[in-house]
Amino acid sequence: MARNEHRFVDDIRRKAYSENLPVRSFMSLELALLSAVALSSLVFAVAIVIESRRSERVRHAFLRSLGAPITIMLHGWILRIVYLIGSLALAVLFTILPYVLRILSLSDAPA
Amino acid sequence: MLPHDPPLTTATEHVLLVTNAHWVRYVPSTIISMFLLLMGIFFLSLTSTIVLLPGAATTIYILGAALILLAYHKFFHMYFSERMRTIIITDKRVIYLHTRLYMAAHEHEIPLRRIHDVSVERIGFITYLLNCGFICFEAPIGPEESVKRCIPFVPHPDRVGELIVGLLPAATDRAIMSGE
Numbered sequence: 309m310a311r312n313e314h315r316f317v318d319d320i321r322r323k324a325y326s327e328n329l330p331v332r333s334f335m336s337l338e339l340a341l342l343s344a345v346a347l348s349s350l351v352f353a354v355a356i357v358i359e360s361r362r363s364e365r366v367r368h369a370f371l372r373s374l375g376a377p378i379t380i381m382l383h384g385w386i387l388r389i390v391y392l393i394g395s396l397a398l399a400v401l402f403t404i405l406p407y408v409l410r411i412l413s414l415s416d417a418p419a
Numbered sequence: 420m421l422p423h424d425p426p427l428t429t430a431t432e433h434v435l436l437v438t439n440a441h442w443v444r445y446v447p448s449t450i451i452s453m454f455l456l457l458m459g460i461f462f463l464s465l466t467s468t469i470v471l472l473p474g475a476a477t478t479i480y481i482l483g484a485a486l487i488l489l490a491y492h493k494f495f496h497m498y499f500s501e502r503m504r505t506i507i508i509t510d511k512r513v514i515y516l517h518t519r520l521y522m523a524a525h526e527h528e529i530p531l532r533r534i535h536d537v538s539v540e541r542i543g544f545i546t547y548l549l550n551c552g553f554i555c556f557e558a559p560i561g562p563e564e565s566v567k568r569c570i571p572f573v574p575h576p577d578r579v580g581e582l583i584v585g586l587l588p589a590a591t592d593r594a595i596m597s598g599e
Contacts, residue, residue, distance in 0.1 A: 338477055342484060349488045353495070359520045360499035367503060367516060376434040376507065384502065391495045398491060402484045 346402035353395035357388050432509045436582060440504040440572035441551035448497035452490045459486030496520060506570060508579070510586055513556070515570045527568065531586055533558045535565060539580040552576035554583070 368378050462483030466476045500519045507514040513534075515527040534556045541552035554576055555569040573579055 338481065342481055345485055345488065349492060352492055356496055356499060356520055363503055363518050363520065374434050376437045394491065398488060
């Protein structure tokens, strides 16, 4: 009875691993593609933050030349930092997560 | 700074108003980003909740991840671009700055002495509710021709319009006096 239950559970797990978990079927090329997308998005985020700061400095210089008041917005800096940290987190998530899931699924796969 | 605040004096011209565009400018792109994010989450959840062909599951997983990244970066790109949208009014000109990072940079200067007509336009219930609108300027470019330019997302457009209309005769007088 117990052996039959074990076989039944094993069958379900085998079916789940073979059909339902996408990362198990990932090939190296697909993982590399996902990593490339995630890392390039991190580079994009850094570029956006640099360009945003440059544009802000140009605008401040223009306002200063007119004699207009300049207000340094703290939330701008906070959002820049949040953006960079979020980009890093997403890049790590989408780069490492498939590898981790794949390793876990392989090591945990039923015999 | 509001229109009734005292003017700032420089050697050449007086700055009367510096304002950012109305916050409603963030809304359309935010909605699009949220839609893309939800689509990405839907695709990712699709791969782990229903049985798919192995190839299809992989493709949908990558598509979901790409959509989430696209939504995230689109939102922040929009935010850092739109926060640069500035309207400056001096006693000589109206300046409108608008930047889209890595895509476009607009700097419109409209001399007050060339402005023939100023109109405030509000379209839709939301613009009345949130007190924002367009300010349009008409300037003659020929004997019978004129060009119309509009500044979108102006907060308190009535007050800003009144400020500009109040400056028009003085600007014209100054232009005549200086022989421009």
